[in-house]
Amino acid sequence: MRLSGAEIVIESLIQEGVTSIFGYPGAAITDIYDTLDKSPIRHYLVRHEQGAVHMADGYARTSGKVGVCLVTSGPGATNTVTGIASAYMDSIPIVVFTGQVPTPLIGNDAFQEVDIVGITRPCTKHNYLVKAVEDLAGIIKEAFYLARSGRPGPILIDLPKDILHNKTEFKYPKKIEMRNYRPTYSAHPKQIEKATAQILKAKRPVIYAGGGVITSHSSSELKTLAESLTIPVTTTLMGLGAFPGRHPLWLGMLGMHGTYWANMSVAHCDLLIAVGARFDDRVTGKVDLFAPEARIIHIDIDPTSIRKNVSVDIPIVGDCKDALTKLNQLVQKPGKQEWRKIRQPWLEQIKEWKETHPLNYEQGKDEIKPQYVVEKIYELTKGKAIIATEVGQNQMWAAQYYHFDQPNSFITSGGLGVMGYGFPAAIGAQVACPDRIVFDIAGDGSIQMNIQEMATVVANQLPVKIAILNNGYLGMVRQFQELFYEKRYAQTFLKGNPDFVKIAEAYGATGLRAKHPEEVGPVIEKALSIKGPVIIDFVVSPEECVSPMVPSGKAMTEMLLV
Numbered sequence: 001m002r003l004s005g006a007e008i009v010i011e012s013l014i015q016e017g018v019t020s021i022f023g024y025p026g027a028a029i030t031d032i033y034d035t036l037d038k039s040p041i042r043h044y045l046v047r048h049e050q051g052a053v054h055m056a057d058g059y060a061r062t063s064g065k066v067g068v069c070l071v072t073s074g075p076g077a078t079n080t081v082t083g084i085a086s087a088y089m090d091s092i093p094i095v096v097f098t099g100q101v102p103t104p105l106i107g108n109d110a111f112q113e114v115d116i117v118g119i120t121r122p123c124t125k126h127n128y129l130v131k132a133v134e135d136l137a138g139i140i141k142e143a144f145y146l147a148r149s150g151r152p153g154p155i156l157i158d159l160p161k162d163i164l165h166n167k168t169e170f171k172y173p174k175k176i177e178m179r180n181y182r183p184t185y186s187a188h189p190k191q192i193e194k195a196t197a198q199i200l201k202a203k204r205p206v207i208y209a210g211g212g213v214i215t216s217h218s219s220s221e222l223k224t225l226a227e228s229l230t231i232p233v234t235t236t237l238m239g240l241g242a243f244p245g246r247h248p249l250w251l252g253m254l255g256m257h258g259t260y261w262a263n264m265s266v267a268h269c270d271l272l273i274a275v276g277a278r279f280d281d282r283v284t285g286k287v288d289l290f291a292p293e294a295r296i297i298h299i300d301i302d303p304t305s306i307r308k309n310v311s312v313d314i315p316i317v318g319d320c321k322d323a324l325t326k327l328n329q330l331v332q333k334p335g336k337q338e339w340r341k342i343r344q345p346w347l348e349q350i351k352e353w354k355e356t357h358p359l360n361y362e363q364g365k366d367e368i369k370p371q372y373v374v375e376k377i378y379e380l381t382k383g384k385a386i387i388a389t390e391v392g393q394n395q396m397w398a399a400q401y402y403h404f405d406q407p408n409s410f411i412t413s414g415g416l417g418v419m420g421y422g423f424p425a426a427i428g429a430q431v432a433c434p435d436r437i438v439f440d441i442a443g444d445g446s447i448q449m450n451i452q453e454m455a456t457v458v459a460n461q462l463p464v465k466i467a468i469l470n471n472g473y474l475g476m477v478r479q480f481q482e483l484f485y486e487k488r489y490a491q492t493f494l495k496g497n498p499d500f501v502k503i504a505e506a507y508g509a510t511g512l513r514a515k516h517p518e519e520v521g522p523v524i525e526k527a528l529s530i531k532g533p534v535i536i537d538f539v540v541s542p543e544e545c546v547s548p549m550v551p552s553g554k555a556m557t558e559m560l561l562v
């Protein structure tokens with residue numbers, strides 16, 4: 001079958017099982033749009049290309065499939081960079097198609113020409129400039145394979161306009177041959193044996209799990225390991241949901257805004273079992289003082305992340321699911337009851353830390369506390385919602401007070417920390433999971449970074465709920481200024497904020513507002529009863545702080561309990 005490049009793109013997407021894509025047209029890719037509109041693939045027209053990439057990212061995180069987006073050359077391509085960098089930091093599988101000027105014009109400073117392959121080289125897992133239509137199908141096949149295999153990540157394919165016109169025989173490859181790319185899935189038995197010996201010997205072990213557990217679908221293997229040996233579990237921000245948030249062995253999140261008892265447990269453990277986590281600086285604080293008494297086992301599919309930030313005693317390269325399954329086969333003895341007894345002193349110590357410094361806030365009669373809003377959303381959605389967040393205090397309160405029970409339910413820009421991520425990511429999640437309740441927990445600053453996507457939710461009647469924790473400030477930065485800059489709130493007061501209820505209405509959505517604590521529950525119930533998109537403006541205490549907080553560069557035990 002002879003097809004044009006544009007037709008090959010669409011046919012290849014169909015072969016990959018793609019049903020939804022997010023994008024924005026332009027001259028360089030009009031050929032693809034012309035073909036796309038006749039295809040069974042549903043296209044979501046965004047209002048800014050950054051939104052399209054975050055949507056593809058949110059879609060990928062919640063569907064388990066590769067997210068796809070399509071943009072034009074030049075500014076369309078450069079507008080995707082933040083989303084690509086965020087997906088790269090969080091290891092999210094997406095494929096981004098960008099238009100490019102015709103091949104003979106490349107390098108001529110042609111209209112809307114930009115070297116997007118050069119620009120995104122450091123923030124993609126791999127990227128391609130297609131040079132001949134004959135290469136196109138093979139490149140797309142490879143791109144999807146690379147995006148989802150090994151440590152997942154974003155792939156970019158740059159498509160010069162003439163390639164989209166040119167025709168060739170289309171045959172979608174069945175197999176991939178990549179001699180230089182062979183991820184290690186199977187954990188080495190010798191390393192598993194070494195790890196088992198350490199696990200059986202440890203008196204004060206802690207499991208520290210990250211997003212890799214979610215990516216590799218190994219939450220149930222993680223739970224088996226924790227339960228069979230009575231090992232307490234903490235996760236990173238990216239790992240929330242990998243272990244049930246109401247489990248007796250759950251320590252809460254660790255790190256800069258982690259719980260007091262999770263950070264103390266890591267600081268005093270004698271064995272740290274890191275699974276699919278990368279020892280990010282927000283987790284370790286001052287590296288020399290991180291888990292100083294512990295031997296460290298590190299399981300990760302990406303060999304380059306092992307010993308990148310901390311030295312490790314037992315590295316295990318492999319898929320988390322494979323490694324945990326193998327460990328579970330070896331560590332069964334001496335039996336659950338016995339382990340519970342052995343672990344008693346360690347669990348008692350953790351309980352004491354938890355009782356002396358629990359997570360708390362006081363909800364008075366007048367002002368709404370942001371933490372209370374998150375707890376009420378948890379209660380009224382019975383913990384079953386998909387929660388996307390923006391970045392800042394909103395993100396941390398969502399992490400602390402929504403007790404995630406299931407994987408793939410918390411979506412946040414963990415590594416890059418992109419304000420403006422949450423709303424479009426929530427849209428992608430809603431497309432992937434039309435029957436689930438999807439909330440974006442937002443700050444009044446962040447929501448304004450991609451608020452134009454209100455048009456996308458309204459046009460497609462996607463029932464995303466946006467809960468704005470409106471404190472009138474760039475709250476997280478204000479908190480830094482309160483604690484470390486003697487309350488000099490330089491440029492963090494958001495004078496000129498719009499009326500968010502009116503904004504919702506102007507787009508044809510519903511806008512609701514709560515100003516008093518007793519309005520919080522009813523307004524959430526009302527939002528849940530509405531079938532379409534809703535913005536809820538929660539007017540919250542302006543100067544509430546996220547607690548605990550470890551100042552940058554300090555040890556994890558130096559928590560400020562603000």
Ligand SMILES: Cc1ncc(C[n+]2csc(CCOP(=O)(O)OP(=O)(O)O)c2C)c(N)n1
Pocket residue numbers: 390391392393394395417418419420442443444445446447469471473474475476477
């Ligand atoms: C695109 C982008 N610009 C700047 C920042 C730096 N930053 C981190 S948190 C924050 C404040 C966020 O304010 P808001 O969205 O109102 O949320 P709050 O902290 O008040 O919950 C800022 C400016 C960022 N993370 N992302």
